Amino acid sequence: MTHMRVNDLRAYYTVEQNGLPKNIRAVDGVSFEIEEHDFLAIVGESGCGKTTLAKVLYGALDPVLSIVSGSVHYAFDDSEFEISPVQNTLPKAWWKKISYIPQGSLSALNPIRKVGQIFRDLLSSHNVPFEIKDVENHLKLVNLSEQVLGMYPFELSGGMKQRVVMALATFLNPRMIIADEPTSALDVVTQRDILWLLSFLHLSKQISFVFITHDISLIPGLASSVAVMYCGCIVEYGPVDEVFSKPLHPYTKFLLSSIPRIGDKTEKKPIPGAVVSLINPPSGCRFHSRCPNKTDTCENSRPNMIKVGSGRHEVACWLYK
Amino acid sequence: MKDFLRFIVRYFITRLLISLLVIFIGVSIIFLIPRLVPGANPAEMAIRRLQMSGAYLPADSIEKMKQALLKLYGLEGSLLKQYTTFWKELLKGNLGPSFASFPTPVMTLIARSLPWTVGLLALTALISWVFGTVLGGIAGYRNKGLWVRVLEIISNAVRPIPYYILALLLLILFAYVLHWFPTGGAYQIGLTPTLSWTFVKSVVKYGFLPALSLIIIGIGAWFLNMRNLVSNITSEYFVTFAHQMGLRDSIILRSYVIRLAMPAQLTGLALQLGFIFNGTIITEIVFNYPGLGTLIYTAIMQSDYNLVMGTTLFSIVAVAFATLFVDLLLPFIDPRIQYVSG
Ligand SMILES: Nc1ncnc2c1ncn2[C@@H]1O[C@H](COP(=O)(O)OP(=O)(O)OP(=O)(O)O)[C@@H](O)[C@H]1O
Ligand SMILES: [Mg+2]
Numbered sequence: 001m002t003h004m005r006v007n008d009l010r011a012y013y014t015v016e017q018n019g020l021p022k023n024i025r026a027v028d029g030v031s032f033e034i035e036e037h038d039f040l041a042i043v044g045e046s047g048c049g050k051t052t053l054a055k056v057l058y059g060a061l062d063p064v065l066s067i068v069s070g071s072v073h074y075a076f077d078d079s080e081f082e083i084s085p086v087q088n089t090l091p092k093a094w095w096k097k098i099s100y101i102p103q104g105s106l107s108a109l110n111p112i113r114k115v116g117q118i119f120r121d122l123l124s125s126h127n128v129p130f131e132i133k134d135v136e137n138h139l140k141l142v143n144l145s146e147q148v149l150g151m152y153p154f155e156l157s158g159g160m161k162q163r164v165v166m167a168l169a170t171f172l173n174p175r176m177i178i179a180d181e182p183t184s185a186l187d188v189v190t191q192r193d194i195l196w197l198l199s200f201l202h203l204s205k206q207i208s209f210v211f212i213t214h215d216i217s218l219i220p221g222l223a224s225s226v227a228v229m230y231c232g233c234i235v236e237y238g239p240v241d242e243v244f245s246k247p248l249h250p251y252t253k254f255l256l257s258s259i260p261r262i263g264d265k266t267e268k269k270p271i272p273g274a275v276v277s278l279i280n281p282p283s284g285c286r287f288h289s290r291c292p293n294k295t296d297t298c299e300n301s302r303p304n305m306i307k308v309g310s311g312r313h314e315v316a317c318w319l320y321k
Numbered sequence: 322m323k324d325f326l327r328f329i330v331r332y333f334i335t336r337l338l339i340s341l342l343v344i345f346i347g348v349s350i351i352f353l354i355p356r357l358v359p360g361a362n363p364a365e366m367a368i369r370r371l372q373m374s375g376a377y378l379p380a381d382s383i384e385k386m387k388q389a390l391l392k393l394y395g396l397e398g399s400l401l402k403q404y405t406t407f408w409k410e411l412l413k414g415n416l417g418p419s420f421a422s423f424p425t426p427v428m429t430l431i432a433r434s435l436p437w438t439v440g441l442l443a444l445t446a447l448i449s450w451v452f453g454t455v456l457g458g459i460a461g462y463r464n465k466g467l468w469v470r471v472l473e474i475i476s477n478a479v480r481p482i483p484y485y486i487l488a489l490l491l492l493i494l495f496a497y498v499l500h501w502f503p504t505g506g507a508y509q510i511g512l513t514p515t516l517s518w519t520f521v522k523s524v525v526k527y528g529f530l531p532a533l534s535l536i537i538i539g540i541g542a543w544f545l546n547m548r549n550l551v552s553n554i555t556s557e558y559f560v561t562f563a564h565q566m567g568l569r570d571s572i573i574l575r576s577y578v579i580r581l582a583m584p585a586q587l588t589g590l591a592l593q594l595g596f597i598f599n600g601t602i603i604t605e606i607v608f609n610y611p612g613l614g615t616l617i618y619t620a621i622m623q624s625d626y627n628l629v630m631g632t633t634l635f636s637i638v639a640v641a642f643a644t645l646f647v648d649l650l651l652p653f654i655d656p657r658i659q660y661v662s663g
Contacts, residue, residue, distance in 0.1 A: 060565055094567040108562040110577050112656055121576065125569040152656050168566065 002075060003176060003208050004034040009070035011056045024278045026052035028232035031305065039202050039209045041219045043255065044229035049278065050212045051103050054180040057210060058100045059083045059090025074098065076175050095126065099169035101179040105162050109153035115164055116149035122168060142167045142197060159190035170201055178210045195222055217259045220244060228252045231276055231286040237305065238313030248308060248315040250291050285318065293319060333649065340645045347637040352407060355626045356400065363420040363624045364390035394420050416631040421623040427631035430616060437507055438612040441528060442597040445535040450590045453543025458579050461551025476541045488534040488607040495530055502530050505609030531608040546589065550582040584655040588647050595643025598635040
């Protein structure tokens, strides 16, 4: 069953620049679908709009961020939710059906409220009775001792805070979790533990995941499908093994060639050029200024996603027509 | 746990000693300053007052009178001797006689003014704090909405008005034009201060305008303070995340926003209560209200050392203990502030 359908989503920030209103087109025409029990990784460079996409998928708009067109539709066994320019019913699904692990997890907890109290707040807000045994068992699941309940977040390490946020996010048994770079502020060992935990929650609780990262090397062994994001758009989408073994888009090839491998002696080349502006994105394919295979078509018209190979692998590039 | 207790006791004792030292130094300074100011001799002042009232005093008797007065006031002998006698008497609770209203004891004068000042200022401080904090909290949390705008406009309009103008405006409008309230005093002349209903009613009626003026100014200040605190806290990510977890609005407001503003607001309140013993001279003058402010002012003008000492002593002790209280309280209301052995 399809869990989430994203349909030509465009979400812009409106900011003032030199006194004039400007749109930052951080999500600009994104479409994909997630099946039940799927684990989708979204990868892209810093500033390409990943967090913005995550916020919109979660329905967490703010005064400067609004949906211009398109929609996100969730279908669960017993309920459906949608966000579009005209409505946003996602807040009703928050934490019960969809949870969010933000990029800034480390500042996501009230520093002077004990972790146990935060759990009480959560449960009373969702009208669930507080059973200390349940909470303690749940903490064990994310590898935290029950002593954490009596501690203030300012007394916790970064990894512990991340686990607390994950424990909070999974306590009400959501069907979908959107995790925005849940490991980026952590050391390598803690990072591996957290990734393992995500995998474990995915498999044991049958939760679907949208996992956002800038580090493509984290994806194999974790995700089942991957979306490569560039400058507000998805440029390639498909099953992880297919994309990793046969990358199609030149940008994906660059990302993959940048993964360090033990014993690999070839020189790592940086991707030429810098991320382009989201205020005035280039015409045509947004990657053309950095692309080694660019043609005139690339400069003038934007490629659509087309299916290649197995039919679940899609790419937006004029090389594949 | 035992370590923690030892820690607290040590912390408490160091803080207490520091406060006592502050009081000692403050009182010593207050003892010295008037005695070192040239031309502010209370005996000469008293003689000048006599002369001004028209009495003729021959030159040689002036000098004799001066010596006699100094003896009477306890101001003879070396500074050191005066200083030691002063501390001895002070520790017995004796502040000596007032020079200007000789021989009334300073304690009696202070006891006459103190209840009015403490009653008026403590009450208005608490009322303004409660209203300012609540309104500011709501305004900072929902920074949109019509009546939040209205509140903001009012508080911004009131803010630039100097206090004495506001006080005079209230006085002119409600006392002279509308005749709703008396023009001055603490209670109706002729009544004797007892706990009778008539007397209490009169006190409330006479105290209303001074209290109102202080409350308006006080609410404005606490309102703006709290609004800024709260709107800063509200922009913290953990508040956004609390919403995203689906927490109930009332819980977020109480435990994720207001609670975090409390340490700063309570510190402010405690310090303000500490400053009560300075009185509020403008209020006392405009509304002709009895209080410590006027007492301190006249004591200084008349070189009434003992009275200056007495009134200032109360301020110094109150401020020192308010600070001590805040130091001891803060670790309990903000767990991030830890006792540091000092
Ligand atoms: N609140 C905001 N107001 C205005 N512009 C914003 C805001 N948040 C992000 N942007 C802009 O939107 C663009 C995309 O930002 P976003 O945070 O989605 O990037 P990202 O891919 O998550 O980057 P990173 O890997 O660094 O987290 C950036 O150009 C950024 O400057
Ligand atoms: Mg991000």
